[in-house]
Amino acid sequence: MTSQAVAPVLKMLLAQTRSELLMRWRVPAFSVTNLVLPIVFFTFFGLPVAHLRRGDGVSIGAYLLASFGAYAVGNVMVYGFGIGVANERGMKIDRLMRASPLPPLVFMLAKVLTALVFSLVALVLLIAFGIVVGGIHETPAVWATIITRLLAGSLPFIALGFAIGYWSGPNAAPALANLIYLPLSFASGLFVPLNQLPAFIQNLAPYLPSYHYAQLAWSALGAGRESLGESLLWLAAYTALFLTLAVRSYRREERAKFA
Amino acid sequence: MGTVVELRGARKRFGEIEAVRGVDLAIGAGELVALLGPNGAGKTTSISLMLGLRRPTAGEACLFGLDPEDRRARSRCGVMLQESGTTGVLTVSEIVDLFRAYYPAPLPTARAISLAGLDAKANARIGTLSGGERQRLYFALAVCGDPEAMFLDEPTVGMDVEARRGVLESIHALSAAGKTIVLTTHYLEEADQLAHRIVVIDRGVVIADATPREIKSRIPSKRINFKPDTPIGASTFSGLPVQGLEVADHRVHFLSNEPEAVLRALFERGVVMRDLEVTGADLEEAFLSLTRRP
Numbered sequence: 001m002t003s004q005a006v007a008p009v010l011k012m013l014l015a016q017t018r019s020e021l022l023m024r025w026r027v028p029a030f031s032v033t034n035l036v037l038p039i040v041f042f043t044f045f046g047l048p049v050a051h052l053r054r055g056d057g058v059s060i061g062a063y064l065l066a067s068f069g070a071y072a073v074g075n076v077m078v079y080g081f082g083i084g085v086a087n088e089r090g091m092k093i094d095r096l097m098r099a100s101p102l103p104p105l106v107f108m109l110a111k112v113l114t115a116l117v118f119s120l121v122a123l124v125l126l127i128a129f130g131i132v133v134g135g136i137h138e139t140p141a142v143w144a145t146i147i148t149r150l151l152a153g154s155l156p157f158i159a160l161g162f163a164i165g166y167w168s169g170p171n172a173a174p175a176l177a178n179l180i181y182l183p184l185s186f187a188s189g190l191f192v193p194l195n196q197l198p199a200f201i202q203n204l205a206p207y208l209p210s211y212h213y214a215q216l217a218w219s220a221l222g223a224g225r226e227s228l229g230e231s232l233l234w235l236a237a238y239t240a241l242f243l244t245l246a247v248r249s250y251r252r253e254e255r256a257k258f259a
Numbered sequence: 260m261g262t263v264v265e266l267r268g269a270r271k272r273f274g275e276i277e278a279v280r281g282v283d284l285a286i287g288a289g290e291l292v293a294l295l296g297p298n299g300a301g302k303t304t305s306i307s308l309m310l311g312l313r314r315p316t317a318g319e320a321c322l323f324g325l326d327p328e329d330r331r332a333r334s335r336c337g338v339m340l341q342e343s344g345t346t347g348v349l350t351v352s353e354i355v356d357l358f359r360a361y362y363p364a365p366l367p368t369a370r371a372i373s374l375a376g377l378d379a380k381a382n383a384r385i386g387t388l389s390g391g392e393r394q395r396l397y398f399a400l401a402v403c404g405d406p407e408a409m410f411l412d413e414p415t416v417g418m419d420v421e422a423r424r425g426v427l428e429s430i431h432a433l434s435a436a437g438k439t440i441v442l443t444t445h446y447l448e449e450a451d452q453l454a455h456r457i458v459v460i461d462r463g464v465v466i467a468d469a470t471p472r473e474i475k476s477r478i479p480s481k482r483i484n485f486k487p488d489t490p491i492g493a494s495t496f497s498g499l500p501v502q503g504l505e506v507a508d509h510r511v512h513f514l515s516n517e518p519e520a521v522l523r524a525l526f527e528r529g530v531v532m533r534d535l536e537v538t539g540a541d542l543e544e545a546f547l548s549l550t551r552r553p
Contacts, residue, residue, distance in 0.1 A: 005331045006331055006334045006363055007334065012360050012361060014360075015356070015357050015360030016360070018357075019354070022348070022349060022353065023346050026348040026349075091344035091345070092343050093343070093344055095340055095342065095344075096338070096340055096343035096345060099310050099312055099336075099343075100333065100358065101330050101333040101334040101336075101361045101362060103330060258312055258314075259313070
């Protein structure tokens with residue numbers, strides 16, 4: 001008889017996360033899109049105006065880096081999870097996993113950790129690009145605050161990713177993710193500052209999750225439009241909504257496949 | 260030695276179809292059991308019930324005396340499923356390493372890969388493997404945790420002759436080392452080569468549960484066919500040891516273990532035959548005649 005009946009959970013989690021990271025890294029459609037796309041967007045939308053300052057003295061370059069940082073993390077969460085989960089369901093990876101001793105929660109937690117690691121790398125690359133190529137200067141403490149807040153506040157987008165992944169199939173997931181996430185980012189002022197967008201979008205923005213999410217980063221630069229508490233409250237509400245959708249889709253799948 | 264897996268009055272209904280219709284089955288530690296039956300007989304559903312991949316509509320499933328979904332039970336099982344996939348971008352040894360982490364006392368990675376006969380492909384990406392190699396990879400994943408029990412659903416499907424022999428040898432060796440092995444197959448020959456005990460499942464029920472020798476003795480070994488001079492009916496064969504009887508206007512086919520006795524009786528009953536042929540029955544075909552009685 002072995003000394004223990006089950007494998008240690010931490011060991012499983014580490015092994016699972018390591019594999020997830022390798023799996024994502026080796027799929028260029030994922031790794032390149034998630035790490036490079038925000039930099040490409042910033043080059044188009046941010047670099048030409050990076051040296052300018054707003055009336056209140058806030059660097060427009062730093063403001064847009066914060067915006068694209070928010071875009072980048074959401075992108076990893078919605079695409080990484082959404083499309084990843086849908087693909088794995090399509091390949092029926094879940095069936096084999098389900099029969100293994102790996103607890104489903106560890107399987108999901110490994111995905112969350114992987115998405116956080118990719119988000120961190122995406123943020124560091126984007127900010128480094130902004131500093132080196134765009135000549136944008138803020139104190140290290142400001143960058144650290146932006147990175148920490150964006151990672152810590154990403155929960156609603158993890159939940160949205162799961163919801164898309166369990167709700168749609170592998171063919172529909174990329175389209176659905178684009179259809180939801182791109183307009184959401186645009187209408188929240190992540191690509192073009194809100195005051196340059198049409199009035200009806202400006203009125204709509206304060207109801208969107210990505211708007212409140214970006215406030216976490218903007219307010220670190222003194223450019224927020226609401227208090228931290230207010231942003232967090234909105235994000236908590238959206239997390240609850242998306243998590244409910246994700247759990248519903250997950251349960252529906254469970255019933256169909258494993259009931 | 261206790262019971263490893265048990266189904267008690269297990270039923271499973273999918274909408275209109277009842278795939279498993281009351282199966283009672285207990286498999287003890289160290290047994291090598293083949294669940295044998297044609298496609299759609301309920302073998303895979305039975306295995307799914309044993310492993311907690313499906314919940315029985317009625318009855319009970321027990322794995323190591325626990326709920327099959329219990330992690331302590333799963334940690335003692337290695338599983339190879341049909342219709343399960345895996346990522347293509349990890350290498351063989353990377354994924355075997357990952358699955359080892361799920362178990363408390365796994366085999367060394369190289370050992371698991373070699374039991375599956377995949378040594379030459381250890382560093383290949385999974386996406387580059389052929390269908391047969393992929394099947395061997397799933398075998399490696401099933402064995403890598405050094406589990407007490409292995410559940411193998413159609414383990415040799417898609418393998419070439421050599422790969423198949425290799426995997427069958429590994430199964431034998433694991434069984435000799437005391438592992439409990441439950442496998443499904445629709446090949447009688449494979450079940451016969453491997454198992455100590457064959458459980459024949461057809462249309463969701465167990466129709467036979469015996470040693471390979473006993474099962475084979477029930478299966479007709481010869482195929483007979485002839486043209487009757489005058490049309491005959493099925494009643495002509497009443498009381499004779501024939502199976503899979505087909506009587507058409509111009510041709511009669513059947514299978515039997517005692518062709519001489521049957522033919523003698525038919526002559527005595529006045530049947531005039533032309534083009535009589537007696538050939539060895541194909542084992543699989545004969546087996547199907549056993550399971551697909553009208």
